[in-house]
Amino acid sequence: MRYIIMVAITIAALTGCATPIKKPQQAPVDSPTPWRSSSEKLDRSPTSVSRQPSPFMPHKPAPAPFLTSLPSRSAIVQSAVRLLGSKTITIQGRRIDYDCAGITRAIFLEHGIDLYRSAYSEMHANGVRLIHNHVRQHGLLHQDEDVRPGDLVFFDNTWDFNGDGLFNDPLTHVGIVEQIDPDGTVIFISRVADAVARYRMNLNQPHIHKTTEGRVLNDYIRRKRSTDPDHTARLTGELFSRYGNLLSPQKIEPFQMQSTQPPYQQQISDLSSSGGTEP
Numbered sequence: 001m002r003y004i005i006m007v008a009i010t011i012a013a014l015t016g017c018a019t020p021i022k023k024p025q026q027a028p029v030d031s032p033t034p035w036r037s038s039s040e041k042l043d044r045s046p047t048s049v050s051r052q053p054s055p056f057m058p059h060k061p062a063p064a065p066f067l068t069s070l071p072s073r074s075a076i077v078q079s080a081v082r083l084l085g086s087k088t089i090t091i092q093g094r095r096i097d098y099d100c101a102g103i104t105r106a107i108f109l110e111h112g113i114d115l116y117r118s119a120y121s122e123m124h125a126n127g128v129r130l131i132h133n134h135v136r137q138h139g140l141l142h143q144d145e146d147v148r149p150g151d152l153v154f155f156d157n158t159w160d161f162n163g164d165g166l167f168n169d170p171l172t173h174v175g176i177v178e179q180i181d182p183d184g185t186v187i188f189i190s191r192v193a194d195a196v197a198r199y200r201m202n203l204n205q206p207h208i209h210k211t212t213e214g215r216v217l218n219d220y221i222r223r224k225r226s227t228d229p230d231h232t233a234r235l236t237g238e239l240f241s242r243y244g245n246l247l248s249p250q251k252i253e254p255f256q257m258q259s260t261q262p263p264y265q266q267q268i269s270d271l272s273s274s275g276g277t278e279p
Contacts, residue, residue, distance in 0.1 A: 086098075157172060175189055
């Protein structure tokens with residue numbers, strides 16, 4: 001298990017929420033090494049969202065075990081909670097940054113699921129799209145209210161991924177749902193600014209940041225830029241794309257393309273030939 005955690009965190013450091021992925025080569029096998037994280041108070045202001053990772057960083061696949069059952073929702077959530085507050089990781093004395101797609105992949109990889117693996121091919125896919133396409137093949141993508149802890153939540157247009165200055169950038173951020181409050185506010189874990197933290201989204205009131213009582217309904221997820229038009233969407237509820245259910249995908253939505261291959265019946269030998277570059 002320590003080996004899987006180490007590999008997961010290493011991968012998380014090498015890939016990004018919006019990082020296009022090159023065709024991978026087999027990653028060398030290192031001895032398991034404990035990792036440490038550091039944390040500090042987070043800035044949640046509208047302008048606090050960190051810069052995006054540099055493009056064209058390589059993706060190195062990790063061995064995935066043959067699974068006969070899915071992890072529990074509580075196990076996924078607990079893995080995510082353990083990363084709260086992390087700003088960096090230290091592996092063999094090397095301090096490495098990581099982002100939303102990388103940490104999301106690392107959390108599931110700890111439980112034997114590689115979210116960057118799927119049968120779909122797409123040039124220059126970022127880490128979020130790789131994860132989205134894994135769910136597309138093995139789980140359920142939906143936009144209804146049936147969201148549960150351990151589900152994935154995807155966002156569009158959280159930054160200008162293609163650099164054209166337009167609001168046309170799908171699948172630029174991902175997080176893991178931790179809980180749902182009685183008023184429908186979804187609390188999810190992700191890295192938006194400097195560290196892994198909890199963020200909120202309320203689709204019943206997507207344009208409201210805080211209530212008059214000061215309770216946060218929707219966090220800022222897109223950086224405010226001088227070039228943005230007036231009233232540019234920046235809140236989580238405004239930029240929500242869809243949910244991803246990998247842990248209990250019983251029903252199929254109209255836009256969901258379900259694979260005929262049994263979920264997660266993937267041999268380790270498939271990894272080197274899967275391509276992994278595009279979902």
